[in-house]
Amino acid sequence: MKERSVSGFIFDSFNVIFMIVLCVTTIYPFLYLLTMSLSPADVSFSQIRIIPEKISFVNYEQVLGYDQVLIGFWNSLKRTIFGTFLNVAVTIAAAYVLAKKYFPHRSFWTKFIVFTMFFSGGMIPSYLLVRDLGLMNTSWALILPVLVNPFQLIIARNFMQSLPIELEESAKIDGANDIYILWKVIIPLSMPIIATLGLWNAVFHWNSWFDSLIYMTDTNKEVLQMVMRRIVLDGQMQVMSSVLPEDQNKVNTETIKAATIMVTTIPIIIIYPFLQKYFVKGMLIGSVKG
Incomplete structure (x- = not known):
């Protein structure tokens, strides 16, 4: 050696x-x-x-016994599942198109997408748009404005450019159209980048709270992170309706806050080990090819 x-x-x-x-x-x-x-x-x-x-486990009993936590957990779970699915589906479809050299004006559209990474309309125009579209207090207000992430789109495009073009050509010789090729050829080979995008978007949707603060005026529509914010930052322990007056001496504000943080953190941590092996490969291949 x-x-x-x-x-x-x-x-x-x-x-x-x-x-x-x-x-x-x-x-x-x-x-x-x-x-x-x-x-x-x-x-x-x-x-x-x-x-x-x-x-x-009394702290977890108190937290999980609070109705608003369960409602927020369901809202976050629903947002994470549907939001991640739509994010990945739209990103993969758009990346497949941008990866084709014969796509008209591909360079222009790529630069246009990169431009949006640095400049945006801002919070107030986004709020007015969501309000005028009638999306307030709906899950679509949390999903549609972030449906496509430009950085993720470029990473997915670079990954698909690294795939052998001969596979697509042979499929076309056999009579396959673009949709069939995407579904049967490209997507099975793109599992590393799909898992990477899924992990990114799942973490983003699960941890997001600011858009819920802006677009949700109904407390029953709030995500779990907003409920946690109210408990941890605002210290509104009186909202813990499951705590009876005679049990107040059994409750510690700090331990309740810690249990709330664990309830909101552990679910997304559990997902990571199952996607880790795909995450590294997807990031490596998707980032090195220009």
Whole structure:
């Protein structure tokens, strides 16, 4: 084996130390909040700990027993599923067209799409458009304005350009049209980029709250992140209708907040391991080809 130089050893050591520090600073806040959420109300957190003294699920019972949390969870789940599906479907269809060299004025349309990455109409015109279209207090107000992300479209186009054109040509010789080729040839080969786009959009839709703040005036239409914001930032513990007056001494505001954060965070974390193997490949191939 080839011996490493001193500079190479120092560089590798620095990388290892840096990654360890980065992992600790990333994982510690999550473990701290998880421990807090699993602790009963009488446990003091004056000392730093990541292992609970006592394990209790009363905080989760209180959070999940609050009707507004369940309504927000369903609204977020519905938005994430339909929003991600539509985002990926429209992006893949548009990328397939832009990837074809014979598409008329392809360079112009690509530059036009890239232009929208740097300039937009702004929040007020977007709000007026959504209001005038009658989309207020509907899930479409959260999905349609972000239906296509220019950056994701360019990444998907680059990925499809890397696919062998001979596959498409052979399919056309057999009589296949463009829609059949997209469905039977391109999409099965594009699973890495589809998984990457799905992960990006699922995380975006699940974590988004500002558009719900703008477009949703009905509290029953709010997403889970808005409910969490009200509980965590505004400290409106009185909205926890499931907490009876005689049980107020059993409730700790901080542990309830931690449980709320866990409820909103864990579902999207569970998805990532299933898409990780596709995520790296999709990002690599989609980004290196111009």
